[in-house]
Amino acid sequence: MRRAILTFIALLLLVGVPMAVAPWFGWSSAPDPAKSFEVKRGASLASVANDLHKAGLIESAGQFRVLARIFGSNAPVQAGRYRLAAGQAWRDILATLQKGEVERFTVTIPEGWPAVLVAERINAVPGLKDTVTAPAEGSILPDTYEYQPGESRAMLLKRMQAAMTKTLADLWPKRSARAVVKSPEDAVVLASIVEKETGKASERRTIAGVYSNRLKIGMKLDADPTVIYPITQGKPLGRRIRQSELRRDTGYNTYLKPGLPKGPIANPGRDSLMAVLDPAETDALYFVADGSGGHVFAKTLAEQNANRARWFAIRRQRGEM
Template sequence: MRRAILAFVALLLLVGVPIVLAPWFGWGNTAAPAVSFEVKRGASLASVARDLEEAGLVSSAGEFRLLARVLGSDAPVQAGRYRLQPGAAWGDMLAALQKGEVERFTVTIPEGWPAVLVAERLNAVPGLNGKASVPAEGSILPDTYEYQPGEDRAVVMKRMQTAMTKTLADLWPKRTARAVVRSPAEAIVLASIVEKETGKASERRTIAGVYSNRLAVGMKLDADPTVIYPITAGKPLGRRIRQSELRRDTGYNTYLKPGLPKGPIANPGRDSIMAVLDPAETDALYFVADGSGGHVFGKTLAEHNANVARWFALRRQRGEM
């Protein structure tokens, strides 16, 4: 270290303080677009300095190493992939490498996506290894997940499934007396229907309340998404449901018999799971679209039929029927 300090002092005397320190503090530098830079496990400061020079991130490995020893901390650099900018202050670069501020790679699974779309998205993520199989429906918690290039896709998917397992284990004991589901598995099934029936967060508990009321009195759920699921594996149908499909017994079709379908029809998010475990207190047994992305709710069949008539009139006015 003494030898490095002496060399540094000599350099200062030779070329002047501002010139020597400019790269360390980024004086006068214009940051270029960021590039990806990887620090391998066990790498030394010397090897990292050489790699930084080869990547065009510093102009001199020797100068970087000297300035790092004199002005930087003694903390080791951390392995990982970083996003660094050519022309940025060398001191900031070193600090990022020592703190392990690695580049974040993420993949997002939206709420209500079916398992087949989860597998398709994960298989489309670049830089991962292996092929993801279609997971069990309802086993994935929709969220944004971090991954590192080179990870196995099955490992990333397992992380998503573990998140669902932990979330359900955390929420199940918090269910209220209004919840009609009898097991965590049933909670996922009903939550998947609630997820597919509304895109409005404010409606989730009310939709869950309607379906809970129907289950409690033995009414059929009559949920369109349960008819569509076995046709498309949960992907959008792209057309109206046919009468023949409404009569088909697939084990999912809730137009044929009371009770829940034989399994989930999507991967529900945390809020939909919470909704079926704590449904809204409501007398409603029916709901229909209101034309604004939400729904209007009814307590009686007569009230529901009037709401449906208004919805059909609106659709005819829009030229949709």
């Protein structure tokens, strides 16, 4: 350290105070693109300064240490992986390392994704160990999750499943009197259907209300996504459903018998779970697409047939039929 101080004093005499302290305040140059930098557990300021210099993030390890002693705090640097840039103010680099503002690695599972797509996305995350198979359908909560390079994909999947377990435990006791599902497991099943039936957040509770009404009176759900699920495991079908598929008893087909299918058909998000646990108060028993991305709802079959006729007319105009 004494040598570094002597070097710094010489630098002050040679170039003057402004130039000597310029890197500390970021006066020297504009930052380059950020890159990853790792601080090992137990690393000292001196060793980190050396590593920063080797990585091309600072011009002088000794100068960095002296400026850190003069202007920085005495807090230790924290282990972890960071995003830093050459040309970045050295005071900001030190503060980042001392505060432990590590680089965030995230993976997002969209609402309504089936288990097979969840497994594909987790297995595609770079820098993780091992591989996973598709989890039980409906067992993970769609969300954005953090991970660290080098951890196992199984642990990442386990956190996603723990999030669903916790969410169900939190929401189930708060269900309203209008909820018709008899268990948290049934809530996941119905929520997965609601999730697949609409992409509009504003419709979720109403669609949950329609299906709740049908379940109350023993009416079939007639949900297309339940027919598609056993054919594609939840992936898009890419064509119209065939009549033979509507007649096939797969355990999921809600066109054949009343009640819920034998299991979830996707991983529903928190909002869809909340929708089936507190469905909208509605007299509607039917709904059909309205041509604008949403649905139009009906109380009677006659109203539904009229709405369907309008929807088919829109599709014919678009050349879809």
